[in-house]
Amino acid sequence: MRELFPMKQVNGFIFSLLLTIIALSVYFMDMSFELGMTILLVTAFVQAAVQLVLFMHAGESEDKSSIYTTVFYGVVIALATVFGSLLAMIWGYL
Amino acid sequence: MEFFERFAVPHPSPLIYASMVAIGLTVIAIMAGITYFKKWGYLWREWLTTVDHKKIGIMYIISALLMLFRGGADAVMMRLQTAVPENSFLDAQHYNEVFTTHGIVMIIFMAMAFIIGLMNFAVPLQIGARDVAFPRLNAISFWLYFAGAMLFNISFVIGGSPDAGWTNYYPLASNDFSTSVGVNYYNWALQISGIGTLMTGINFIVTILKMRAPGMKLMKMPMFTWSALITNIIIVFAFPVLTIALLMGTFDRQFATHFFTTGDGGMDMMWANLFWVWGHPEVYILILPAFGIYSEVISTFSRRNLYGYKSMVASMVIISLLSFFVWVHHFFTMGQDALTNSIFSVTTMAIAIPTGIKIFNWLLTMWKGKIEFTVPMLYSVAFIPLFTIGGVTGVMLGMASADYQYHNTMFLVAHFHNVIIPGVVFAMLAGLTYWWPKMFGFKLNERIGKWGFWNLTIGFCLAFFPMYITGLDGQARRMYTYSEATGFGPLNMLSFLGAGIMAIGFIFIVYNVYYSFRYAPRNVGDDPWNARSLEWATHNPVPEYNFAITPQVNSSQAFWDSKKHGHQLFNKDDLKEIHMPNNSGLPIIMAGLFFVFGFSFVFYIWPGVILSGIGILACMAYRSFEKDDGYHISIKEIKETEDKFGGAK
Ligand code: HEM
Ligand SMILES: [Cu+2]
Numbered sequence: 001m002r003e004l005f006p007m008k009q010v011n012g013f014i015f016s017l018l019l020t021i022i023a024l025s026v027y028f029m030d031m032s033f034e035l036g037m038t039i040l041l042v043t044a045f046v047q048a049a050v051q052l053v054l055f056m057h058a059g060e061s062e063d064k065s066s067i068y069t070t071v072f073y074g075v076v077i078a079l080a081t082v083f084g085s086l087l088a089m090i091w092g093y094l
Numbered sequence: 095m096e097f098f099e100r101f102a103v104p105h106p107s108p109l110i111y112a113s114m115v116a117i118g119l120t121v122i123a124i125m126a127g128i129t130y131f132k133k134w135g136y137l138w139r140e141w142l143t144t145v146d147h148k149k150i151g152i153m154y155i156i157s158a159l160l161m162l163f164r165g166g167a168d169a170v171m172m173r174l175q176t177a178v179p180e181n182s183f184l185d186a187q188h189y190n191e192v193f194t195t196h197g198i199v200m201i202i203f204m205a206m207a208f209i210i211g212l213m214n215f216a217v218p219l220q221i222g223a224r225d226v227a228f229p230r231l232n233a234i235s236f237w238l239y240f241a242g243a244m245l246f247n248i249s250f251v252i253g254g255s256p257d258a259g260w261t262n263y264y265p266l267a268s269n270d271f272s273t274s275v276g277v278n279y280y281n282w283a284l285q286i287s288g289i290g291t292l293m294t295g296i297n298f299i300v301t302i303l304k305m306r307a308p309g310m311k312l313m314k315m316p317m318f319t320w321s322a323l324i325t326n327i328i329i330v331f332a333f334p335v336l337t338i339a340l341l342m343g344t345f346d347r348q349f350a351t352h353f354f355t356t357g358d359g360g361m362d363m364m365w366a367n368l369f370w371v372w373g374h375p376e377v378y379i380l381i382l383p384a385f386g387i388y389s390e391v392i393s394t395f396s397r398r399n400l401y402g403y404k405s406m407v408a409s410m411v412i413i414s415l416l417s418f419f420v421w422v423h424h425f426f427t428m429g430q431d432a433l434t435n436s437i438f439s440v441t442t443m444a445i446a447i448p449t450g451i452k453i454f455n456w457l458l459t460m461w462k463g464k465i466e467f468t469v470p471m472l473y474s475v476a477f478i479p480l481f482t483i484g485g486v487t488g489v490m491l492g493m494a495s496a497d498y499q500y501h502n503t504m505f506l507v508a509h510f511h512n513v514i515i516p517g518v519v520f521a522m523l524a525g526l527t528y529w530w531p532k533m534f535g536f537k538l539n540e541r542i543g544k545w546g547f548w549n550l551t552i553g554f555c556l557a558f559f560p561m562y563i564t565g566l567d568g569q570a571r572r573m574y575t576y577s578e579a580t581g582f583g584p585l586n587m588l589s590f591l592g593a594g595i596m597a598i599g600f601i602f603i604v605y606n607v608y609y610s611f612r613y614a615p616r617n618v619g620d621d622p623w624n625a626r627s628l629e630w631a632t633h634n635p636v637p638e639y640n641f642a643i644t645p646q647v648n649s650s651q652a653f654w655d656s657k658k659h660g661h662q663l664f665n666k667d668d669l670k671e672i673h674m675p676n677n678s679g680l681p682i683i684m685a686g687l688f689f690v691f692g693f694s695f696v697f698y699i700w701p702g703v704i705l706s707g708i709g710i711l712a713c714m715a716y717r718s719f720e721k722d723d724g725y726h727i728s729i730k731e732i733k734e735t736e737d738k739f740g741g742a743k
Contacts, residue, residue: 066303077331077418085367087437088422092430 012054019043019050100697104254104274105187114251131556143677147231148636150236152533154211155623156479157240161204164247166600168196172556175226177590179578189574190257197260198280201285201376203243205514209383210239210294210524213322216529217298219629219636220316222307222645227300229675230717235290235297237685242287245692249279253697256280259572261373262343264354275696279367280342282692288336290558295329298322307628309647313407315395316399316627316650321386323412325379328417332375339368348698363428370421373522378417380514382410384521385452387476391524392456394625395471396463399651402455409448416445426494427501436496442492449485453478468623469543473524476551477516484512487562505565511558520550523603531622536614536633543608549599557592558646560585628650631663633739642732643668672727684713 023043052058058067065074103110128134141149171192184192218226226232228729249255254274258267267277302323306315315323315402343365345351352360393400400406422438456478465471487509489499500506523546531537561569564582576582621630631653632641643664647657655661687709694702 071326073415074331075590076415078418081335084419084438085364085371085420087434088425088428088430089361089364089367092434094431 009054012050016047016050019047023047100275101252103251105185105191107185107188110251111189117251138679139677142674142682143226143233145233145675145677145681146638147218147229147232148224150232151211151215154207154236154239157243158204158207158522159212159241161199161207162600165196165199165204166597168192170597172196173586173590173593175587176576177573177579178587179576179583181575183673184574186574187257187465190254190259190572191255193572194256194259194262194280194456195246195250198246200514201260201380202284203239203246205380205518205522206287206291207239207243209325209380209518210235211527212297212387212522212529213325213383215533216525216629217319217322218301218305218595219532219632219640220319221302221305221310221628222628222641222647223301223305224640224672225675226297228297230678230681231293231297233678233681234684235294236679237464238290238293238688239287240287241685241692242290245286245689245696246279246283248740249276249283251601253279261366261369263369264343264346264362265356267343267347267365268355268362277590278696279342279348281347282695285337285340285344286692288333288690290335291329292337295326295333298326299330302326307645307647310369310652313404314647314650314652317389317403317406318386318409318627321382321389321410324414325382328375328379328382331418332372332379335368336372339365339372340564342368344695346693356551363425366425366428367421370424371418373424374421375417375515377510380412380518382413384518385410387525387528388456388477389520389655390460391470391474392626393398394528394623395466395468395474396460397466397624398459398463399626399654400455401458402451404652405451406455409451412448413445416448418443420445420453423492423494423497426497427443432494432554439492439494443489446485446489446492453482458613468527469538469540470528470549471522472544472547473527476547477520477524479484480516480551480554481513484509484517487512500565502570503565504561504571506571507571508558508561508565511554511561515554515558523547523550528623529629531618531634532629532636534611535618536610536616537618537622538606538610539614542602542609546599546602546606549595549602553592553595553597553599555592557589557596560588560592581704621653621657621678626654628653628663631656633736637739639672639674639727639732642672642736669729669732671729672732673724674727675724676722678722680717684710687713 020043023040025087031039052071058064060070061067127133128137141153144150167336172189175181175189207397212234214226218224254276256262256267256272256279257274258272258277258280259715262277262280265271266612267280302315302319335376336735342351346354346360352358354360354362354365356362389400389406403624419441420438422434423442426435426438445694456474460475487505491500491509527538527543564585565571567580569576569580569582576586618634620634622634623630627650628645628647631645641664645652645668646665647663648661652661656663687706690702691706691710694700694706
């Protein structure tokens with residue numbers, strides 16, 4: 001019975017609900033813009049990781065190394081694009 | 095009547111009316127011709143509904159050549175206009191439209207189609223596969239590209255062409271400054287063909303990763319396949335940025351949002367930023383397959399294996415990553431501070447290093463080789479010095495402080511033509527000539543091909559080298575005319591002559607197709623160039639299933655090993671029934687609906703948008719419920735086909 005029960009997924013589900021509640025608290029609680037944004041960003045990325053690994057089974061197939069490589073490559077490019085754009089469009093004029 | 099007024103061209107001229115008539119007559123003539131020769135059924139069965147990667151590749155290449163002539167006509171018109179000072183052949187508005195469409199047609203509809211066409215034809219053969227991973231998707235990709243290309247090309251006779259440059263910068267491209275529907279065409283044509291390109295990217299990554307013949311490890315793939323893999327990875331990461339930027343532009347123009355406006359919280363330069371986030375990777379999407387082709391051609395005709403295989407692969411992997419870190423070099427002059435510019439200056443210089451490594455590898459491949467100067471080899475040999483000049487001027491432009499001097503002058507125009515023509519166009523022509531016998535079963539005539547080559551090369555040097563000088567002297571790009579006192583006249587005349595010589599070169603190439611089709615000998619055998627990689631191991635022209643028996647691979651030049659070192663490619667016992675995908679009319683129908691969708695959107699015809707949108711969704715729903723298991727070719731049929739080709743391989 002123990003082997004059949006998807007403990008990891010259930011825990012992941014509870015965890016992702018928790019993340020949602022934390023994110024939601026930004027709306028209901030009174031806090032500064034910066035703090036609110038930080039909470040939203042952090043919970044969003046953790047949430048995405050949980051979904052990818054636990055519910056889209058990123059780490060469970062044979063080609064898991066190529067899946068993680070692609071994700072990593074995508075994240076690097078996305079970060080470069082976002083921060084590069086900020087640099088060229090906003091920070092570069094301060 | 096009011097309804098039809100929107101389709102009128104805002105700046106008509108006799109030239110445009112003449113083109114309308116010419117287009118109308120050509121369409122009628124083609125339709126009548128096909129009907130007269132009763133070829134509709136054949137066209138529909140064999141080409142329009144095909145999912146065969148070889149035929150799709152050939153259709154891409156034919157479309158690319160058509161677009162080459164459209165873009166070439168634009169080019170000659172521009173050079174004619176600027177050949178002498180104060181010329182009035184084109185007015186400012188027409189000149190704007192012509193350089194805009196020239197850029198887009200050449201980059202998106204010519205060069206992209208050409209590389210994707212050659213990839214389609216060669217990659218599955220090089221890895222010993224029967225087709226790409228998703229043949230139906232592949233057909234959709236092609237037809238979406240074709241729909242986008244046609245949408246873009248009708249703009250100059252219906253409603254007016256885009257005129258804000260191929261870079262389409264805001265606020266110039268906004269409704270305030272571009273009042274015709276031209277920029278709507280730009281948005282929708284690129285959007286539709288871009289979706290096709292994105293799907294091609296996914297399709298080829300899967301094909302190359304999952305469908306290689308047994309024994310072909312990643313590091314045993316032919317170099318062209320490697321370049322295709324890297325290119326498609328860049329496509330998958332770069333094109334979504336264009337998709338979103340175009341969508342934001344569409345919303346700004348058609349739904350009054352404020353993404354790229356100068357006021358109301360918009361950021362006009364954000365478009366330029368996003369455009370180049372896609373745009374710089376895009377130039378590497380174009381050049382990497384070209385590098386792949388040169389690698390194949392140079393090693394074949396030097397009769398040596400490619401020097402530095404591993405460093406070739408490594409340099410492409412590095413390029414694929416670095417190409418996403420340099421885009422700001424396209425707008426060093428926008429006003430950001432020196433630190434920002436320096437960062438991107440350094441990354442730009444860094445990308446020249448892996449490119450340089452490749453140049454040395456090609457030189458060392460030829461070193462001590464037995465070089466045979468066939469037409470593909472001539473293009474490759476000319477590419478090396480000419481491309482190096484383009485690279486060096488690129489590094490000059492990459493120095494941010496110096497770029498304040500060069501930016502938006504003819505020097506820049508000379509730079510990118512100097513990398514794109516000897517880099518991409520020569521590679522496409524080399525690849526086409528090289529793989530031609532595989533496509534059609536005969537070689538193109540070498541003598542006429544060499545005439546074409548020399549005209550193109552000499553014409554290229556005459557047309558573009560003078561621009562380096564006038565650019566440094568201060569001639570700005572995209573100016574429709576200049577005064578006598580500037581002294582730009584003679585060098586511009588030289589450019590015009592060069593463009594004319596290039597046009598003659600292309601005429602030689604077309605004539606060569608006609609001549610060879612009629613007179614070339616058909617008994618060239620399966621391996622006319624004495625080549626090295628797997629695509630030459632099957633018959634000429636290739637049977638629909640590519641290889642009767644799945645080949646066994648032991649190195650990046652398995653075919654050469656089988657010829658020289660007794661490697662056994664085909665094990666006769668492996669002959670099995672072959673499973674093939676069915677043809678389908680759905681892709682072309684869907685692309686037709688996309689065309690209607692785009693066209694209606696351009697002109698704000700909402701009923702058309704809604705109906706074609708529903709049609710597209712209906713096609714997708716139909717596909718989801720469709721049961722299509724393909725068909726099987728029995729062993730008996732395979733044997734019969736193989737015997738027709740002169741014995742099983
Ligand atoms: C060594 C490699 C290269 C370097 C360092 C380089 C650098 C640059 C720089 C700095 C610019 C912007 C200049 C300005 O706007 O003032 C530029 C423009 C351009 N480059 Fe390159 N480049 C290189 C290779 C290539 C290649 C391989 C291609 C295409 C196959 C290419 C295509 C273009 C195009 C199309 C533009 C300008 C487009 C426009 O503004 O309309 N470049 N290059
Ligand atoms: Cu660039």
